[in-house]
Amino acid sequence: MAARTLVRRLAVPSLLAVGVTLLAPPPGTLPRALAQDCAQQATGEELPDNAGAHPLVGQLGLRQSWDLADGTGVTVGVLDSGVDGAHPDLAGAVARGAEFTVVPEEREFVRTAPRVQDDCPGHGTAVAGVIAAGRGQGDRMTGVAPGASVYPVRIADGVDRATPGTLAAAVDDAVAADVDVLNLSFAYPVDAEPLRDAVARAVGAGVLVVAAAGNEGTGADEETPMYPAAYDGVLTVGAVGEDGQPLESSNAGEWVDLAGYGQELAVLAPGGGYRVEAGTSFATAQVSGAAALVLSRFPELPAEEVAERLTASATPVGGGHGARTGAGIVDPFAALTHLEGEAAEGSDEAAARPGHIPVRPLPEGPPPLGATAATALAWTGGLLLAVVLGLLGAPAVRRAARRGWRAGPSPAERAAAAPAPPAPRPPRLEWLRGTPPTTDRPQPRNRTR
Structure with missing residues (x-):
């Protein structure tokens, strides 16, 4: 074109x-x-x-x-x-x-x-x-x-x-x-x-x-x-x-x-x-x-x-x-x-204009809960936290009681954790041959002609 x-x-x-x-x-x-x-x-x-x-x-x-x-x-x-x-x-x-x-x-x-x-x-x-x-x-x-x-x-x-x-x-x-x-x-x-x-x-x-x-x-x-x-x-x-x-x-x-x-x-x-x-x-x-x-x-x-x-x-x-x-x-x-801003602070023209989407400020009034309700909610939260901590800490308390409230494992726990002693070994030569030594077998004699 x-x-x-x-x-x-x-x-x-x-x-x-x-x-x-x-x-x-x-x-x-x-x-x-x-x-x-x-x-x-x-x-x-x-x-x-x-x-x-x-x-x-x-x-x-x-x-x-x-x-x-x-x-x-x-x-x-x-x-x-x-x-x-x-x-x-x-x-x-x-x-x-x-x-x-x-x-x-x-x-x-x-x-x-x-x-x-x-x-x-x-x-x-x-x-x-x-x-x-x-x-x-x-x-x-x-x-x-x-x-x-x-x-x-x-x-x-x-x-x-x-x-x-x-x-x-x-x-x-x-x-x-x-x-x-x-x-x-x-x-x-x-x-x-x-x-x-x-x-x-x-x-x-x-x-x-x-x-x-x-x-x-x-x-x-x-x-x-x-x-x-x-x-x-x-x-x-x-x-x-x-x-x-x-x-x-x-x-x-x-x-x-x-x-x-x-x-x-x-x-x-x-x-x-x-x-x-x-x-x-x-x-x-x-x-x-x-x-x-x-x-x-x-x-x-x-x-x-x-x-x-x-x-x-x-x-x-x-x-x-x-x-x-x-x-x-x-x-x-x-x-x-396009999103327009809110009307100027203190302005009498607070109503939204056509095509105007206002950005609303955070509320500045009293908290949604009264003082009594807030205290009750705090106590309830504290009790629930104590119960949870108690359940999680019970196994540790039982282990501490078994060892007499001393640091470290109890005697029974140390015994259970100790390694087993090794099995005794046979004398070296016999151990190498794989047969146990004996003392009642007749010993060969020297013969002279």
Whole structure:
């Protein structure tokens, strides 16, 4: 499969234009003639027949996570280039959503309902697939949260060419659609007030906003924050390679919270195929999917606590907090099983929160037994010990009595233990012959002739 890396350079001049309104007109007010067809439509290919499970299945431990939650009941907003809801791997997972088009008028943009398959560059479809694609045969293609739903907010002219007011209205639209998580896989080097205010409204409404750190390769010492990643309350995602080390292309900064895998990955392409993409956009989608898993298991968990759970359970890179990776690589299973500590001592919020498993302190009350019961138990234990010692020592007492309470064995015991005297030996020569000596045998005489 050939790698077709999506080039998304930011058009900074367009960011300097401030929108005059954040209120989108009702759906259907944009003449269809204003909606331009794609100048170039991204396409994909089929996956190889011998393709194994998608790399993220092993890297993120997804099968273990799916035993606990799959994202069912959670909606993730994807503010991007659109989502091809007709893709087989997204069947039934994509809502109709909204589409925003910039117009050269005072109102700045108009809002319509997009066609279900509209996504010219394919970036939004790829992001949505990483979040919520259904599990295919052998998990060759799957999203992190295959049970989640996607609400697409399409920027018809491209996110990099949209005005801040248009982006702000798109964020407001997703919040109004009651999304639980909002995925913003784009980054600007300019702090635009309309977008900042819209993100603040989303955070205030209880939406977990997840944003990409960007792929410009800025260093921590350059002090170049990217937006909306650096806004307060946003969960910002950097990228690591397949070896778990930070990608040099991933922007660095104190505002980076955690990381996902940003190496080249097979992703969904408009029209039903697949292609290869890389970067912080797709690392961000992994974190959005992990957040959907946590909310699926703990639906009452507030957004800030979901973010805390994801960062507290992340796998550190290099042994600690990193400028490109934050707390570390997202770990969905660890986030689903993370045990939070008890509330601070003296806090009035002693009740357990949703998804919170408290560690209970040792009791500090009186002992379970009263003084009388404890004394009786001690005497009983002492008597039992005396009986046992008496039974074990009885044989030794009897032996001591037999020897007159003197140390050592008794005379009878010494006699019994004494060795038997040896049998007398016959005279040496006879003993050698084996016959006893005799004195009455006639002795031979010397004869002379």
